[in-house]
Structure formats: structure tokens, C-alpha cells
Amino acid sequence: MRNINQLHLNDAKSQFDNYIKSRTPVVFKGLFAESFLEQLTDFNTALDRWFNVQLSVCNEHFYDVRRYEDACTQVYQTVCLGEFFQKIREKSFNPRLLSSARVAPKDIVADLNMEHMAFLVDDVAEIRPYFFAGAKDNFAHLHYDGDYKHVLHYQICGRKTFVLIDPTQARKLLPSRNWSCVSLENFTPSDLHSFLDMVDGWKITLEPGDTIYMPPAFWHYVAYEEDSLSIAFRYGRSKLAGILSTKFHEDVALQRLVYELGGPADTHSEILRHLKDLIEIYNRQYQDFLHKFHSIEAKYREIRAYFDIDINSGYFFAPDVIAENTNLRMLRSGHYYSDFDKRNVIDVLSIPMLDNR
Template structure:
């Protein structure tokens, strides 16, 4: 089995605001903080049964791992289900269905009192705490976030493996142009280096998040999430600190996603196929890889 070149993300039990700003936020270095949530109600209450109890009647959008299609909109859901039924599904068997970018402030207000906004020297966006759910062996394709925010990613109920890459590794990841993703047919758990030779040069990081642990992902970091058990996470975020990344975020939000949707409507599947071909052509050309 072929393996990516990954270093373990540093782990600490706790960290002061000063140490976090100096050693991670300013230099943009990832870290796992294990005990940041111990004084949250969520640390003791949040599990799948509790979510079923407080949000079971909510209809939730579901996503799976099917390739992007030309006739689907930007981040368009693939199915819907009552949260209670979804939790039962997660607990009964592996499933590819995931919940993605679920805004708990508006959808399940009772959960607002269960978590806190950590004081780590970041101006967290109070209106955008997003939740993510996944079943055993479900995977979130390699991507970076459209808004280039700094992300505090907290995991609950079970275990999740996170593979991340700094923005300067984009040239090795077969980035699909006019999008936020790498080639979706790359298995980042065991990549085929004969088919994707540029990946051999990529330098990234890995961690496994357990209940209550937090991963800090700096702005623009690529991330691939692999749910090892059923579980869910919440992300808190702050605006990009670097002006260059703020500009990229505004471009993505104000132009790129609309242009991509326009080209999907105009060119259909040919546009998707073209972008996937260009991901390989541009990557290999930039790195001088033949074939």
C-alpha cells in the first residue's frame, strides 16, 4: 500500500492564548488541542443519541461521494432525511451519506448553549458555526474552504482521521481549476503513485481526532476527512488574516463559483471533463512530469 508523506500534527492537552497566537496562528501552523472542550456542556452531552433527541424532527440535507455532475449546483445536496432516521442509519451500518455545512444556530438553537467560542486570539465569526456528520468509512474529498478562513474543528462521538496540506502544496494535489477540490478519483488513504505521480512530492500532515478534540487548520489548508466511526464535528472560523487570502476568498465568493455554475449550464458534462483533464495536464506540466 502506497503512503503519502505525512507528519503527525503536534498535539497538546491545553494551550494559552499567547502560545496559540505565537506558535500557530501567526506562523499558520496546525495543532490539535485535546482538552479545550472539557468545560463545554457539549463535551458531556454531545453524542448521536442526544442529537437525535433534540433535532430528530429536522429534515437535513445529505451528501455522498458521487463525482461532481454538471447539472448540480454549487454544494447542492444529493438527498434529504429526517435527522432521527439519519442517526439510526449511522448507527446501523456504514453509509456514504454525510451532512455538510449544517448551521446549528438557525436550525437547532437549543445546541447554542452547549459550546463556547474559545479565546485563542481569533475573531471568530459568531453566526457561522457549522456541523458535519459522517458514517463509518465515509470520506470528504480533498478540498479547501471557499472563504480561506482559519478553522477550529471540534470532533464528537467517535474518531475521524484528518489529512491536511498547506496551500503551498497545491501544485502537487491535482487541483481542479475553477473549483475548490482535487481530483475526486484520488484515494488519499492509499494513492496510486503511478497514476498520480505528483503526490509523491506532497508534504502534508495527519491526525486522528477523538471525542472533544480540536484541530486548528490555518487559512487555505487543504483537508481530507475520513470518518473511522460514526460521528460529527463543529467548525468555528475567523476571517483570513492575510490580505492575499482575503482577496482569494472574495474572488471565490464573488466570481469563481458563479462562473463555474455558468459553464456547467453552458457546456454540460464537457466542462466537468475538461476541468478534470486540466487538473492532470497543468499539474504534470508545472512539475515537468511526462506521460
């Protein structure tokens, strides 16, 4: 297991670049020390201030790798923040309800001054804030985010443990799309420790006021040690990563390509060859979206073989899980490939292939 370094703000200014370049997680202390947000590190104070803020909450955070039916019946409900925690405490709400990765409500954004991050990111205007609220013992199942953005996750109040694993470890994680079938939420502390040794992962518990940097495409699992409020600031991806994220369905093949693009330039020629192939396959004409999906899947298999990621021979996959996941992947691909007419082509010449921030 690897520990995550903690930086004080003075050091952050000079050192953050090295963490970004080497795709290494790090934690900042006191990012909003001089702003109003830092006055809300006490849970009850924050709850008082934002009691009436409307939240969209939803059960579960890992429906893809559970039952197929669950994936089709995700139901959101609207509730105000104060009532949300009250109802969980009095057990009239399911404790697994989370407000997860929803665009931060405007009353909360009004209490933020993003300029406090100006020294960390090139362009504050491109940062998108997402809000998270959840009660003690909740969790976010192990996954990676297919937007391939950098993330600064600020812990407003409560404590949360972050586990991070880099994309090279995918073959040990039984991945399905961007979800792992490994349920870290069921591990004992000592199981987790051994597992993190196996996958060379990082672990840290954030205190209120801490901010963790998650590099793009990283696997993460989050455990709510206490009732918690936090904001994920997502920002900064290359034009190429944006195209891969929005045009292609998620797969560890793509995740790995994005990760490798952030690495040393002398490894790039094979990566670029795979990417150009993918775009060429994307731009072909197909009779329907499933044909397009299957052609892209075939290339993904080739890329996975290149990186030695054999995702379908995981030792612990039950056959029905594989079947359901394959089914789900195929259905979801409609979202990406239904519009398969000539207009939907990627202009390879317009993409700076090696602009990888």
C-alpha cells in the same frame, strides 16, 4: 508525513499565535472541557439529546471533480438526526449521505458556549458554526474552502482522520477549482503514507473532544473512522481575503495568493502586484460575464506560472475530465460575474492590502 502537535489548553493560550502566524495545523485537547458539549462525547448520549434535530443531508462531497451531471443534480433531503443514523445502519439510506458544512441547527448551537473559545479568537461574535454528521467509512474528498477563513473543527463524538496539505503543494494535487482530482479515499494506508511524504502533508485522527486548527486555504481530506458528529467553527479573515473569496471564482492561483499574504512581509510586493492586477481586471467593463471570466482566467494563468503551478498538464487527467471541468468553471463563473455593470467595482483604496490575520 508531518505529525500534528497536540496542545493542552494551558499551553494553547500562549502558543496558538505562533501556529496561526506560521500557518501550522495543531490540535487542542479539551477545548469544551468545562461545558455541556464535553458530556456528549459518547455517541449514543449525543444522539439521544439531538435525536429530533432536523438535518439537511446530501449525497457526495466532491461532485465537481466527478461527473458533470452530478454537479447539476445535487439533491438535499431533510431528516432528523436520529433517523439519519438509524436508516444508514439498517441500510435503507445510502451510506455516502452526509450532513456537511450546513449551518449548525439552533438546538445544537444552544448547547455550545462559544465563550470557551474567547481566548483563541479576537472576536467570538464573528465565529460561524457549521455542523457535520456522517457514518463510518464516509469521507470528505480532498478540497480547500474558498472562504479563506481560519477553522477550528471540534470533534463531538466518533473518530475522524484529518489529512492537511498546504497550498504550495497544489501542482501535485491535480486541482480543479477548489477540488483535487486525487482520490485519497481510494488509497490504502501505505499509499496514503507515501503520498503524504510526497506532498509533505499532515495527518491526525481526532478523538471525541479534540479540536483541530486548519489554517486558511489549506487542502483537507477527512475520513470517518466511526459514526461522527462535529462542528467546524469558521472565523477571522481580512477584508482583502473576504473580497477575493466573494468576488472571484476559485482557483489555486487565488488560493496561493491568500496563503502567501499570511507569510513574511518581505515576500509581499509581487503578491500585491498580482492582486492589484486582478482587481484592475475585475473592474474593467466587459460585454458579458464570459469575457470577464476569460480575462480573469488569463491572469490566473499568469499567477500560476509565477508560482510554477501548471494545473492542466497533470499526468493523470483524462482529457474529458479537463473538458468537463473547464466547462463547469465557466458556467459557475456566472455566479461571480453576471453583474458586470459599472456598480460592481472593487474600491482598491478601501482595502487594507496587508491586513492579514
